[in-house]
Amino acid sequence: MSDVSTASPLLSMKYYLESTRTGFEGKMVLSLDTAPPTRRIFLSQQSLGETSHYQILGKTVPKRYRWVIHIGLASCLDMMYMRKLKYLAIALTLVEVILVTGLMYDVLVARESASAYSSSPAHDASPGDDSNSPSYGASPQATYSVDDSYLGERWGVDKINAPQAWQITRGDQAVVVAVLDTGISKDNQDLAGRVVDEVNFSDSPTSDDLYGHGTHMAGTIAAIAPECRLMNVKVADDTGKCEPSVVARGIVWAVDHGAKVINLSLAMVASRDLEQAVNYAWSRGAILVAAAGNKGTSDPSYPAYYDKCLAVAGTNENNSLALLSSYGDWVDVAAPGFNIYSELPENQYGYKTGTSAAGAHVSGVAALVFSIAEDADGDGKVNDEVRWAIENSCTPVGDDMGWGLINAYGAVIQTSPSSNSF
Secondary structure (H helix, E strand, O other): OOOHHHOOOOOOOOOOOOOOOOOOOOOOOOOEEOOOOOOEEEEEEEEEEEOOEOOOOOOOOOEEEEEEEEEEOOOOOOHHHHHHHHHHHHHHHHHHHHHHHHHHHHHHHHHHOOOOOOOEOOOOOOOOOOOOOOOOOOOOOOOOOOOOHHHHHOHHHHHOOHHHHOOOOOOOOOOEEEEEEOOOOOOOOOOHHHEEEEEEOOOOOOOOOOOOHHHHHHHHHHHHOOOOEEEEEEOOOOOOOOOHHHHHHHHHHHHHOOOOEEEEOOOEOOOHHHHHHHHHHHHOOOEEEEEOOOOOOOOOOEOOOOOOEEEEEEEOOOOOEOOOOOOOOOOOEEEEOOOEEEEEOOOEEEEEOOHHHHHHHHHHHHHHHHOOOOOOOOOOOOHHHHHHHHHHOOEOOOOOOOOOEOOHHHHHHHOOHHHOOO
16 A cells, blocks of 8 residues: 555545524534545534624624534545545545535525625615625716616516606605615715604714615615605614614604605514504504514514514525525515625625615615505505505415516506505
8 A cells, every 4th residue: 555644535524504594603614634644533613703794673783703523534544444434435425414404404594695685774684695705896877867778787677667657656755765774875966865864763973874785775765766865874883783672762753754665674673662653653644664584484473463564585696585585475566686686885886685675675666666656545645555556466376485586567567556456
Protein backbone atom coordinates (compact mmCIF):
# COMPACT_ATOMS: atom_id res chain seq x y z
CA MET A 1 0.00 0.00 0.00
CA SER A 2 1.35 3.42 -0.83
CA ASP A 3 1.97 6.12 1.71
CA VAL A 4 -1.59 6.96 2.63
CA SER A 5 -0.49 10.03 4.60
CA THR A 6 -0.21 11.89 1.30
CA ALA A 7 -3.15 10.26 -0.42
CA SER A 8 -6.06 12.22 -1.75
CA PRO A 9 -9.30 12.19 0.24
CA LEU A 10 -11.14 8.94 -0.23
CA LEU A 11 -14.56 10.43 0.22
CA SER A 12 -16.07 13.86 0.58
CA MET A 13 -19.74 14.56 1.22
CA LYS A 14 -20.99 18.10 1.59
CA TYR A 15 -24.47 19.49 2.09
CA TYR A 16 -25.51 23.04 2.69
CA LEU A 17 -28.51 24.20 4.61
CA GLU A 18 -29.74 27.75 4.91
CA SER A 19 -32.73 27.45 7.16
CA THR A 20 -35.17 30.28 7.57
CA ARG A 21 -38.15 28.28 8.78
CA THR A 22 -36.56 27.62 12.17
CA GLY A 23 -35.33 31.14 12.77
CA PHE A 24 -31.68 30.83 11.86
CA GLU A 25 -29.58 30.80 8.75
CA GLY A 26 -26.73 28.37 8.54
CA LYS A 27 -24.50 26.17 6.48
CA MET A 28 -24.17 22.53 7.41
CA VAL A 29 -21.17 20.68 6.02
CA LEU A 30 -20.65 16.96 6.52
CA SER A 31 -17.33 15.69 5.19
CA LEU A 32 -15.06 12.69 5.44
CA ASP A 33 -11.48 13.53 4.59
CA THR A 34 -8.48 11.24 4.95
CA ALA A 35 -5.86 13.80 4.01
CA PRO A 36 -5.24 15.70 7.27
CA PRO A 37 -2.94 13.95 9.75
CA THR A 38 -5.54 14.40 12.44
CA ARG A 39 -8.13 12.19 13.96
CA ARG A 40 -10.94 14.24 15.43
CA ILE A 41 -14.65 14.87 15.39
CA PHE A 42 -15.90 18.28 16.36
CA LEU A 43 -18.94 20.55 16.18
CA SER A 44 -18.48 24.28 15.91
CA GLN A 45 -20.98 27.13 15.97
CA GLN A 46 -20.18 30.55 14.57
CA SER A 47 -22.40 33.54 15.20
CA LEU A 48 -22.84 35.74 12.17
CA GLY A 49 -24.54 38.56 14.02
CA GLU A 50 -28.11 39.62 14.54
CA THR A 51 -30.61 38.01 12.24
CA SER A 52 -32.73 40.27 10.12
CA HIS A 53 -35.93 38.52 11.23
CA TYR A 54 -37.57 39.81 14.34
CA GLN A 55 -39.87 38.03 16.71
CA ILE A 56 -42.90 40.25 17.08
CA LEU A 57 -44.51 37.94 19.60
CA GLY A 58 -42.50 39.28 22.52
CA LYS A 59 -39.93 36.53 22.34
CA THR A 60 -36.17 36.82 22.18
CA VAL A 61 -34.79 37.96 18.85
CA PRO A 62 -32.74 35.04 17.49
CA LYS A 63 -29.27 35.40 16.14
CA ARG A 64 -28.06 34.23 12.77
CA TYR A 65 -25.89 31.19 13.09
CA ARG A 66 -23.77 29.18 10.75
CA TRP A 67 -23.55 25.59 11.82
CA VAL A 68 -20.63 23.61 10.55
CA ILE A 69 -20.27 19.89 11.22
CA HIS A 70 -16.91 18.62 10.13
CA ILE A 71 -15.94 15.04 10.72
CA GLY A 72 -12.24 14.51 9.99
CA LEU A 73 -10.30 11.25 9.88
CA ALA A 74 -6.59 10.61 10.08
CA SER A 75 -4.79 10.01 6.81
CA CYS A 76 -1.97 8.09 8.48
CA LEU A 77 -3.85 4.85 8.17
CA ASP A 78 -2.55 1.33 8.04
CA MET A 79 -4.19 -1.95 7.29
CA MET A 80 -5.77 -2.32 10.71
CA TYR A 81 -7.62 0.96 10.24
CA MET A 82 -8.91 0.29 6.76
CA ARG A 83 -11.70 -2.01 7.91
CA LYS A 84 -12.82 0.57 10.44
CA LEU A 85 -12.73 3.22 7.74
CA LYS A 86 -14.90 1.03 5.55
CA TYR A 87 -17.56 0.68 8.21
CA LEU A 88 -17.34 4.36 9.08
CA ALA A 89 -17.81 5.26 5.43
CA ILE A 90 -20.93 3.12 5.37
CA ALA A 91 -22.20 4.76 8.54
CA LEU A 92 -21.55 8.22 7.11
CA THR A 93 -23.39 7.27 3.95
CA LEU A 94 -26.42 6.41 6.08
CA VAL A 95 -26.05 9.75 7.84
CA GLU A 96 -25.92 11.36 4.42
CA VAL A 97 -29.26 9.80 3.48
CA ILE A 98 -30.84 10.90 6.75
CA LEU A 99 -29.59 14.46 6.32
CA VAL A 100 -30.80 14.72 2.75
CA THR A 101 -34.21 13.34 3.65
CA GLY A 102 -34.69 15.29 6.84
CA LEU A 103 -33.41 18.62 5.52
CA MET A 104 -34.89 18.59 2.03
CA TYR A 105 -37.70 20.90 3.01
CA ASP A 106 -35.31 23.41 4.53
CA VAL A 107 -33.09 23.34 1.47
CA LEU A 108 -36.08 24.13 -0.72
CA VAL A 109 -37.06 26.94 1.61
CA ALA A 110 -33.58 28.40 1.36
CA ARG A 111 -33.72 28.36 -2.42
CA GLU A 112 -37.14 29.97 -2.38
CA SER A 113 -35.97 32.95 -0.33
CA ALA A 114 -32.49 33.49 -1.71
CA SER A 115 -31.05 37.01 -1.63
CA ALA A 116 -34.14 38.65 -0.31
CA TYR A 117 -36.38 39.81 2.51
CA SER A 118 -33.66 41.24 4.66
CA SER A 119 -35.86 43.07 7.11
CA SER A 120 -39.21 42.34 8.58
CA PRO A 121 -40.79 43.85 11.61
CA ALA A 122 -43.76 42.23 10.08
CA HIS A 123 -43.08 38.61 10.68
CA ASP A 124 -42.06 35.96 13.12
CA ALA A 125 -38.44 34.98 13.50
CA SER A 126 -39.36 31.88 11.55
CA PRO A 127 -39.96 33.67 8.24
CA GLY A 128 -37.68 33.59 5.37
CA ASP A 129 -35.09 36.21 4.84
CA ASP A 130 -31.73 35.20 3.64
CA SER A 131 -29.84 38.41 3.38
CA ASN A 132 -28.77 41.21 5.67
CA SER A 133 -27.32 43.02 2.68
CA PRO A 134 -29.89 43.76 -0.02
CA SER A 135 -28.62 44.11 -3.55
CA TYR A 136 -28.47 47.76 -4.46
CA GLY A 137 -28.90 49.29 -7.86
CA ALA A 138 -28.45 52.72 -9.34
CA SER A 139 -31.16 55.23 -8.57
CA PRO A 140 -33.62 55.07 -11.47
CA GLN A 141 -35.24 58.07 -13.06
CA ALA A 142 -38.93 58.35 -13.94
CA THR A 143 -39.45 55.33 -11.72
CA TYR A 144 -43.13 54.85 -12.34
CA SER A 145 -43.34 55.60 -16.03
CA VAL A 146 -45.35 52.90 -17.78
CA ASP A 147 -42.74 52.40 -20.48
CA ASP A 148 -39.72 52.70 -18.21
CA SER A 149 -37.36 49.74 -18.42
CA TYR A 150 -36.88 50.07 -14.65
CA LEU A 151 -40.24 48.36 -14.22
CA GLY A 152 -38.58 45.24 -15.53
CA GLU A 153 -36.97 44.89 -12.12
CA ARG A 154 -40.42 44.86 -10.50
CA TRP A 155 -41.71 41.59 -11.89
CA GLY A 156 -44.66 41.70 -9.51
CA VAL A 157 -46.03 44.90 -11.02
CA ASP A 158 -46.31 43.27 -14.40
CA LYS A 159 -47.49 39.94 -12.98
CA ILE A 160 -50.61 41.54 -11.48
CA ASN A 161 -51.37 43.48 -14.70
CA ALA A 162 -50.84 46.91 -13.19
CA PRO A 163 -49.71 48.50 -16.51
CA GLN A 164 -53.03 47.47 -18.06
CA ALA A 165 -54.90 48.96 -15.11
CA TRP A 166 -53.08 52.28 -15.66
CA GLN A 167 -54.97 52.64 -18.93
CA ILE A 168 -58.01 53.25 -16.74
CA THR A 169 -56.54 54.82 -13.61
CA ARG A 170 -53.18 55.55 -12.06
CA GLY A 171 -54.78 56.40 -8.75
CA ASP A 172 -55.79 59.70 -7.23
CA GLN A 173 -54.11 62.10 -4.81
CA ALA A 174 -57.23 61.97 -2.66
CA VAL A 175 -56.53 58.31 -1.92
CA VAL A 176 -54.05 58.01 0.95
CA VAL A 177 -52.36 54.73 1.81
CA ALA A 178 -51.13 54.47 5.40
CA VAL A 179 -47.98 52.38 5.78
CA LEU A 180 -47.81 51.08 9.35
CA ASP A 181 -44.22 49.96 9.59
CA THR A 182 -40.70 51.10 10.46
CA GLY A 183 -41.19 54.47 8.82
CA ILE A 184 -40.63 55.82 5.31
CA SER A 185 -37.23 57.17 4.36
CA LYS A 186 -37.16 60.95 4.06
CA ASP A 187 -34.20 60.97 1.68
CA ASN A 188 -35.50 58.69 -1.06
CA GLN A 189 -36.13 60.86 -4.09
CA ASP A 190 -39.04 58.75 -5.32
CA LEU A 191 -40.99 58.76 -2.07
CA ALA A 192 -40.23 62.02 -0.25
CA GLY A 193 -42.78 64.03 -2.19
CA ARG A 194 -45.51 61.42 -1.81
CA VAL A 195 -45.81 61.41 1.99
CA VAL A 196 -48.62 63.75 3.05
CA ASP A 197 -48.68 63.03 6.79
CA GLU A 198 -46.69 61.16 9.39
CA VAL A 199 -46.61 60.17 13.05
CA ASN A 200 -44.26 58.21 15.25
CA PHE A 201 -45.73 55.79 17.81
CA SER A 202 -42.52 53.83 18.27
CA ASP A 203 -39.71 54.26 20.81
CA SER A 204 -37.48 55.65 18.08
CA PRO A 205 -36.63 59.36 18.29
CA THR A 206 -37.45 59.78 14.60
CA SER A 207 -40.23 58.91 12.18
CA ASP A 208 -37.59 58.26 9.53
CA ASP A 209 -36.93 54.69 8.44
CA LEU A 210 -33.60 53.55 9.84
CA TYR A 211 -34.40 49.88 9.30
CA GLY A 212 -35.45 49.67 5.66
CA HIS A 213 -38.65 47.67 5.77
CA GLY A 214 -41.27 50.42 5.65
CA THR A 215 -39.55 52.23 2.80
CA HIS A 216 -39.50 49.04 0.74
CA MET A 217 -43.24 48.52 1.28
CA ALA A 218 -44.01 52.15 0.44
CA GLY A 219 -42.00 51.90 -2.77
CA THR A 220 -44.00 48.92 -3.98
CA ILE A 221 -47.30 50.62 -3.21
CA ALA A 222 -46.23 53.79 -5.02
CA ALA A 223 -45.04 51.79 -8.03
CA ILE A 224 -48.50 50.25 -8.45
CA ALA A 225 -50.57 53.35 -7.61
CA PRO A 226 -48.31 56.24 -8.72
CA GLU A 227 -50.88 59.02 -8.31
CA CYS A 228 -51.91 58.07 -4.78
CA ARG A 229 -50.31 59.49 -1.66
CA LEU A 230 -48.66 57.87 1.35
CA MET A 231 -49.01 58.26 5.10
CA ASN A 232 -46.04 57.36 7.29
CA VAL A 233 -47.29 55.75 10.51
CA LYS A 234 -44.25 54.46 12.35
CA VAL A 235 -45.30 51.68 14.73
CA ALA A 236 -42.10 49.60 14.75
CA ASP A 237 -38.81 50.73 16.24
CA ASP A 238 -35.44 50.91 14.54
CA THR A 239 -34.81 47.21 15.08
CA GLY A 240 -38.15 46.23 13.57
CA LYS A 241 -40.01 45.42 16.79
CA CYS A 242 -43.56 46.49 17.53
CA GLU A 243 -46.43 45.64 19.85
CA PRO A 244 -50.13 44.99 19.10
CA SER A 245 -51.27 47.93 21.23
CA VAL A 246 -49.00 50.29 19.29
CA VAL A 247 -50.24 48.98 15.96
CA ALA A 248 -53.82 49.46 17.18
CA ARG A 249 -53.08 53.12 17.97
CA GLY A 250 -51.54 53.55 14.55
CA ILE A 251 -54.59 52.12 12.79
CA VAL A 252 -56.99 54.45 14.60
CA TRP A 253 -54.77 57.47 13.99
CA ALA A 254 -54.41 56.67 10.29
CA VAL A 255 -58.17 56.35 9.75
CA ASP A 256 -58.91 59.51 11.73
CA HIS A 257 -56.44 61.38 9.53
CA GLY A 258 -57.95 60.28 6.24
CA ALA A 259 -56.28 57.02 5.23
CA LYS A 260 -58.38 54.88 2.87
CA VAL A 261 -55.98 51.96 2.60
CA ILE A 262 -54.00 50.64 5.57
CA ASN A 263 -50.99 48.46 4.79
CA LEU A 264 -50.11 46.10 7.65
CA SER A 265 -46.97 44.25 6.62
CA LEU A 266 -46.61 42.77 10.07
CA ALA A 267 -47.69 39.76 12.10
CA MET A 268 -48.16 39.26 15.82
CA VAL A 269 -50.27 37.62 18.50
CA ALA A 270 -53.98 38.26 18.77
CA SER A 271 -54.99 41.32 20.74
CA ARG A 272 -58.36 42.73 21.73
CA ASP A 273 -57.15 46.28 21.12
CA LEU A 274 -55.85 45.30 17.71
CA GLU A 275 -59.10 43.64 16.66
CA GLN A 276 -61.13 46.61 17.86
CA ALA A 277 -58.92 48.97 15.88
CA VAL A 278 -59.33 46.84 12.75
CA ASN A 279 -63.12 46.83 13.13
CA TYR A 280 -63.12 50.59 13.74
CA ALA A 281 -61.13 51.25 10.59
CA TRP A 282 -63.45 49.10 8.50
CA SER A 283 -66.53 50.84 9.92
CA ARG A 284 -65.00 54.17 8.90
CA GLY A 285 -64.64 53.06 5.28
CA ALA A 286 -60.99 51.99 5.16
CA ILE A 287 -59.70 48.72 3.74
CA LEU A 288 -57.03 46.91 5.73
CA VAL A 289 -54.44 44.73 3.99
CA ALA A 290 -52.35 42.42 6.17
CA ALA A 291 -49.49 40.01 5.47
CA ALA A 292 -50.33 36.38 6.18
CA GLY A 293 -46.93 35.76 7.73
CA ASN A 294 -43.90 33.68 6.82
CA LYS A 295 -44.20 30.66 9.06
CA GLY A 296 -44.77 28.28 6.18
CA THR A 297 -47.75 26.78 8.01
CA SER A 298 -51.51 27.20 8.19
CA ASP A 299 -51.34 28.72 11.67
CA PRO A 300 -53.29 31.99 11.86
CA SER A 301 -51.42 35.27 11.94
CA TYR A 302 -52.73 38.57 13.27
CA PRO A 303 -54.09 40.99 12.28
CA ALA A 304 -54.44 39.14 8.95
CA TYR A 305 -56.71 36.51 10.53
CA TYR A 306 -59.34 39.08 11.52
CA ASP A 307 -62.39 39.07 9.29
CA LYS A 308 -62.14 42.75 8.38
CA CYS A 309 -58.57 42.37 7.13
CA LEU A 310 -57.60 41.18 3.68
CA ALA A 311 -55.09 38.40 4.44
CA VAL A 312 -52.38 38.06 1.79
CA ALA A 313 -50.18 35.05 1.02
CA GLY A 314 -47.01 35.30 -1.06
CA THR A 315 -46.28 33.77 -4.47
CA ASN A 316 -43.20 33.33 -6.62
CA GLU A 317 -42.78 34.06 -10.32
CA ASN A 318 -44.35 30.71 -11.21
CA ASN A 319 -47.57 31.62 -9.36
CA SER A 320 -46.82 28.97 -6.76
CA LEU A 321 -47.16 29.52 -3.04
CA ALA A 322 -43.81 30.62 -1.72
CA LEU A 323 -42.63 27.98 0.74
CA LEU A 324 -42.07 30.64 3.39
CA SER A 325 -45.59 31.96 3.09
CA SER A 326 -48.31 31.08 5.54
CA TYR A 327 -51.44 29.64 3.96
CA GLY A 328 -54.85 28.26 4.84
CA ASP A 329 -58.57 28.71 4.48
CA TRP A 330 -58.29 32.02 6.36
CA VAL A 331 -56.12 33.55 3.61
CA ASP A 332 -58.08 35.80 1.23
CA VAL A 333 -55.77 36.49 -1.72
CA ALA A 334 -52.20 36.01 -2.94
CA ALA A 335 -49.69 38.41 -4.47
CA PRO A 336 -46.04 38.49 -5.55
CA GLY A 337 -43.81 38.08 -2.52
CA PHE A 338 -40.50 36.73 -3.77
CA ASN A 339 -37.42 38.74 -4.74
CA ILE A 340 -39.30 42.04 -4.89
CA TYR A 341 -37.36 45.11 -6.00
CA SER A 342 -38.15 48.43 -4.33
CA GLU A 343 -36.86 51.54 -2.61
CA LEU A 344 -34.61 51.50 0.47
CA PRO A 345 -33.23 54.21 2.76
CA GLU A 346 -30.32 56.39 1.65
CA ASN A 347 -31.76 56.60 -1.84
CA GLN A 348 -30.95 52.95 -2.52
CA TYR A 349 -32.88 50.09 -4.08
CA GLY A 350 -32.86 46.37 -3.38
CA TYR A 351 -34.67 43.05 -3.19
CA LYS A 352 -36.72 41.54 -0.39
CA THR A 353 -38.91 38.49 -0.04
CA GLY A 354 -41.91 37.75 2.16
CA THR A 355 -45.63 38.24 2.58
CA SER A 356 -44.91 41.82 3.65
CA ALA A 357 -44.06 42.57 0.03
CA ALA A 358 -47.12 40.61 -1.10
CA GLY A 359 -49.34 42.76 1.10
CA ALA A 360 -47.83 45.91 -0.37
CA HIS A 361 -48.85 44.76 -3.86
CA VAL A 362 -52.44 44.35 -2.70
CA SER A 363 -52.44 47.75 -1.00
CA GLY A 364 -51.32 49.31 -4.28
CA VAL A 365 -54.17 47.63 -6.15
CA ALA A 366 -56.63 48.70 -3.45
CA ALA A 367 -55.50 52.30 -3.94
CA LEU A 368 -56.11 52.07 -7.68
CA VAL A 369 -59.59 50.65 -7.18
CA PHE A 370 -60.46 53.23 -4.52
CA SER A 371 -59.73 56.00 -6.99
CA ILE A 372 -62.69 55.01 -9.22
CA ALA A 373 -64.94 52.92 -6.97
CA GLU A 374 -68.56 53.91 -6.43
CA ASP A 375 -70.91 53.11 -3.59
CA ALA A 376 -72.92 50.37 -5.28
CA ASP A 377 -74.84 49.21 -2.21
CA GLY A 378 -75.66 52.63 -0.78
CA ASP A 379 -74.01 52.13 2.62
CA GLY A 380 -72.08 55.37 2.35
CA LYS A 381 -68.69 53.66 1.96
CA VAL A 382 -66.77 52.00 -0.86
CA ASN A 383 -64.35 49.77 1.04
CA ASP A 384 -66.71 46.83 0.61
CA GLU A 385 -66.84 47.44 -3.14
CA VAL A 386 -63.05 47.68 -3.28
CA ARG A 387 -62.58 44.41 -1.44
CA TRP A 388 -65.21 42.68 -3.56
CA ALA A 389 -63.50 43.84 -6.75
CA ILE A 390 -60.07 42.65 -5.62
CA GLU A 391 -61.29 39.22 -4.52
CA ASN A 392 -63.58 38.53 -7.46
CA SER A 393 -60.99 39.44 -10.08
CA CYS A 394 -58.32 37.06 -8.79
CA THR A 395 -56.81 34.30 -10.89
CA PRO A 396 -57.03 30.90 -9.16
CA VAL A 397 -53.52 29.59 -8.53
CA GLY A 398 -53.93 26.76 -6.05
CA ASP A 399 -55.30 25.67 -2.72
CA ASP A 400 -54.91 27.61 0.51
CA MET A 401 -54.44 30.93 -1.30
CA GLY A 402 -57.98 32.19 -1.05
CA TRP A 403 -59.44 33.69 -4.19
CA GLY A 404 -56.07 33.47 -5.92
CA LEU A 405 -53.51 35.85 -7.43
CA ILE A 406 -54.64 39.48 -7.54
CA ASN A 407 -55.27 41.14 -10.90
CA ALA A 408 -55.08 44.93 -10.88
CA TYR A 409 -56.70 45.34 -14.28
CA GLY A 410 -59.49 42.92 -13.46
CA ALA A 411 -60.13 44.64 -10.13
CA VAL A 412 -60.41 48.04 -11.77
CA ILE A 413 -62.88 46.64 -14.30
CA GLN A 414 -64.88 45.03 -11.49
CA THR A 415 -65.55 48.41 -9.87
CA SER A 416 -68.22 49.19 -12.43
CA PRO A 417 -71.46 49.54 -10.42
CA SER A 418 -73.30 47.36 -12.91
CA SER A 419 -70.84 44.54 -12.22
CA ASN A 420 -71.18 44.56 -8.45
CA SER A 421 -73.58 42.49 -6.43
CA PHE A 422 -73.36 42.31 -2.68
